[in-house]
Amino acid sequence: MSRIPRPPTTTRATVCTAVVLTVALAACSAPGDSSSDSKASSGPIKIAVVDAQSGQLSSLGDWEYKGAKLAVDEWNKKGGIDGRKIQLKLFDDQGDPTAGTNIARKLASEKYVAMLGTAESAVTIAMAPVLQQAKIPNITSGQSDGLVALKSPYLFLNGPTSTTYDSTLAQYLIKDKGYKKIAMITNNGSFGTGEHDAFLKAAKGLGVSPSTDQVVTTDQKDFSAALTKIRSKKPQVVFIGSEEVEAGLIVKQARDLGITAPFAGAAPQGTPVFIDTAGKAAVEGTIVSSPYLSNDASDASKKFAAAYKAAYGKDAELHGAKAYDGANILLTALKTSKAATGQDLADAIRATAYKGLLGDFAYDDTGVGITKTTIGVISDGKLVAQQ
Template identity: 30%
Template sequence: MKYMHKAVALALATLATAAAAQQGDTIVKIGHSGPLSGAQAFSGKDNENGARLAIEELNAKGVTVAGKKVRFELLSEDDQGDPKAGVSVAQKLADAGVRYVLGPYNSGVAIPAARVYSSAGVVVASVASNPKLTQQGYKNLFRVNASDSQLGSKMALYAAKELKLKNVAVIDDRTAFGQGLAEEFKKQARASGMTVAGHEYTTDKAVDFSAILTRLKAKKVEAIFFGGYAPQGGPMARQIRQLGLNAKLLGGDTICTSELAKLGGDAVGPNVLCSQGGALLDKAAAGPAFKARFKKRFNADPDVYAASYYDAANMFAQAMQQTNSIDPAKVGAAIAAGSYQGVAGTYAFDAKGDMKSSPVTIFTFKGGQPVAITSY
């Protein structure tokens, strides 16, 4: 019994020492805003896991800024992919003293939330792709991904040059993301000599697309570009097949996910093509090692943007070390002026906060998984 007391006393003493050491650490809160519930929760969780892995690795390695050890804490909030909820999350994170945020994921959320973050002096790294996000003129807002103009236009170029399509149509889900993407595809499609035979509209909650697909079938379109997300893209692929519509389904990064194949079943294969920002993880120098660490930690493969969120968290930490400061104004200025070599690419930004160079990779589907065809 005496030895048991000694063991307990020793354990308590060790905990007390660790707590004392941690009390001397500088705590830096990193916020995450994304859809952690609802149809897009698979993307929100994947993004959050990318951020979590980076923060756990940084804490394990030990980061020192201005002679003091920094301990990072992740504060993750569910913005439901909803603009109103996203603005509330932004205010909540700002009020909690968070000065670094990863997200929001959705353009419709990121655009209004950016004002709150800017007013609070927060440094933001978002994958939201609508060009309007960085056209608002906010400082310390960085897009760590290709924009719609790149994702949409390069998919159109591929459709015209490689697939040799002539007659296409567009459907968008009326979200800021979906509309932006569809417009960019349309613009480039026409510039590349394709006819855009129709532009139909749906919502990001819809499940039945038979009426709009029937209209497009009558126009004998060879492909439909969908500006929207996987929860709608999967059922859309099924219904294209059910209606006997012999058209490919094209889209952006948000349908470049195994979730699309889960929802679309055997209607998702080589007939579906999508564009995603960044080069291939498998071809990137640090890509395979990142995938292995992610799989070990979360027992799942990283999806579309886990690596971008991982990179953004590490980019924040590098800028803190470079400036010897955790002041967001100084850190943001260092990110704006510098360059960070991450897993998914090199992050260097123009005056608006867009990446100077963001390759786009075109994918198709094989065995329920997105498979890369080429990078543009």
């Protein structure tokens, strides 16, 4: 008896083919698509703060972490991002580029959404290639123009570059004050080199070349040789480009050698660490270029300073304010992008217009969002606006 043909059925092979095709199509989604790869829909949003918590630059890391944490705590009290809590974890880079690079790899493997920090340009520059490859947006407190030179679409600055700081300062010293005899002392690290090059270019553009240009190392403690050469030139002002502690030691030793000319510089010279290291009398009259001169500059800065004081029992300053702005920009971008990650989050940061403590942020393709500083002077141990 002949067998009656059975109706066709879906074979195991056909099902497998369909599954494979579906997976393949999903894997071929265009970069930046709002797919499961660009958004995590549940659980805490993991953000890292990476800064020195030990060593000579630990004060920078402490200020930055406090500013970032204050912003995150405020957002979490209001429900986080669409009901999801923001999880902030602190990593100590020790001010060391190698340690920073190892942390960057850890952030990639542990699926951090974004990174805040570092406050040290050299460390951020070392970390940037790993973060770019992992598509982790990074908002840094560094100011070296070397950060911009990386041209990473995932790297953003929460303050001006050295060019902005130092062109504003050179304009004030040369045009407003009429100084022609300017000495320079900077260190050979990423920050110091950036400050050296930016100020030198700005001064020469205004027709003034330094009477002497001294470069020291980042770990140097005795500056008598460089300062003796500066003293011999009898400068009207001394430009200093180094971090807080070293800058303070330079000024202290300069006064001991009889150098009476005022010093001038950027962000580090406006901090309590610089003032305390050099001594109140030694820093009197120091001229500072900064986007955040005082906690009393505006209603917003007063509110921030009061919240900072209540949370930590300490007075806020520039670096904490920068980190607070940077964290709020990141969190705003996460909110508007529905907690996007990778390229989508980087695009959302770049599209975020934010009125911050340092000014009005609007990011360009280089990752720079603010391009203005003002001039202040240290008077009686405090940085005040120049009248």
